[in-house]
Amino acid sequence: METAVEYEKAFVPEFPSRIELELVSDCNLECVYCPRHYVEDLTNYIDLDLFKRLIDEAEPYPDTTLVLHRRGESLLHPQFVECCEYVRGKFKEVQIATNVTPLIDKKSEAIIESLDFISFSIDVPSRFDVTRLPAKYEPVEKKILRFLELNKGRIRTQVSMVQTAETPLDELDVFKENWKDKVDRVRIYQEHSNDGNFGSIMGGRFPRKPCMMPVYEMLIFCDGKTGRCNHDWDGPPMGDVTQNTIKEIWTNDNYADLREQHRTLKITDPVCAHCDSWYPEIGVQGTGQTLEQAVSGS
Numbered sequence: 001m002e003t004a005v006e007y008e009k010a011f012v013p014e015f016p017s018r019i020e021l022e023l024v025s026d027c028n029l030e031c032v033y034c035p036r037h038y039v040e041d042l043t044n045y046i047d048l049d050l051f052k053r054l055i056d057e058a059e060p061y062p063d064t065t066l067v068l069h070r071r072g073e074s075l076l077h078p079q080f081v082e083c084c085e086y087v088r089g090k091f092k093e094v095q096i097a098t099n100v101t102p103l104i105d106k107k108s109e110a111i112i113e114s115l116d117f118i119s120f121s122i123d124v125p126s127r128f129d130v131t132r133l134p135a136k137y138e139p140v141e142k143k144i145l146r147f148l149e150l151n152k153g154r155i156r157t158q159v160s161m162v163q164t165a166e167t168p169l170d171e172l173d174v175f176k177e178n179w180k181d182k183v184d185r186v187r188i189y190q191e192h193s194n195d196g197n198f199g200s201i202m203g204g205r206f207p208r209k210p211c212m213m214p215v216y217e218m219l220i221f222c223d224g225k226t227g228r229c230n231h232d233w234d235g236p237p238m239g240d241v242t243q244n245t246i247k248e249i250w251t252n253d254n255y256a257d258l259r260e261q262h263r264t265l266k267i268t269d270p271v272c273a274h275c276d277s278w279y280p281e282i283g284v285q286g287t288g289q290t291l292e293q294a295v296s297g298s
């Protein structure tokens with residue numbers, strides 16, 4: 001199998017080239033399609049000292065892409081501005097996504113000064129008020145437009161939404177048309193689960209190929225436990241950064257075993273085994289489930 005050959009040749013860097021570092025697992029919204037409804041105890045905030053220690057460990061690897069969000073709303077962190085300031089200028093790319101509702105000028109300015117990319121998670125106007133509870137479309141749109149006014153094109157911007165069976169198809173073009181001249185990228189994700197289990201909608205992708213995520217990405221939850229990737233919501237931890245360094249976890253037996261499972265396509269890991277969001281190439285999922293319109297930049 002071609003991808004297995006690629007996997008054999010894949011160079012596992014001494015440090016993950018992409019780290020998703022969750023600042024907050026808590027969220028102020030109850031979006032109807034969010035897998036968080038099926039996960040217990042998502043109410044945590046990363047300790048600032050732990051955050052700084054992890055950034056200090058990653059800093060000698062400036063080519064790392066750092067993603068400062070995962071299961072919750074990062075802008076709720078009481079020390080969010082300090083977190084932004086601490087990463088400023090240290091990495092090739094620092095990204096964040098937000099549901100927009102906690103965005104105020106002070107946080108916008110910290111993001112613009114310190115990060116490289118922001119994604120605003122919204123919905124088409126006709127669905128927003130019933131999917132992104134209890135937020136309302138108009139104030140959220142105003143906040144995005146205010147951010148764009150402050151940003152003046154300095155960091156790259158994206159507006160994204162999740163397309164579900166209830167999304168009116170004719171509104172997708174309206175959505176793209178409305179945002180394409182305002183942000184750098186408009187992205188429409190297909191809903192990938194509706195019962196907390198990945199693969200529950202698409203029903204699997206065949207033939208199964210090894211996933212490249214374990215050779216380039218690490219997910220660190222805000223309590224210090226580490227997961228596989230952004231499709232891992234509460235799987236058995238791969239490690240714990242309160243006990244070990246990032247580098248120790250990246251080279252531990254759990255990772256060696258997971259990579260071997262993917263290389264041989266004998267995947268028994270409880271998260272990866274049922275996942276249909278695997279990445280056959282580094283950074284490329286290639287499912288055809290995402291409509292992406294690169295309007296400018298990125």
Ligand code: SF4
Nearest residue numbers: 211213229272275278
């Ligand atoms: S198979 Fe799925 S869960 Fe496993 S590492 Fe790849 S994307 Fe993540």
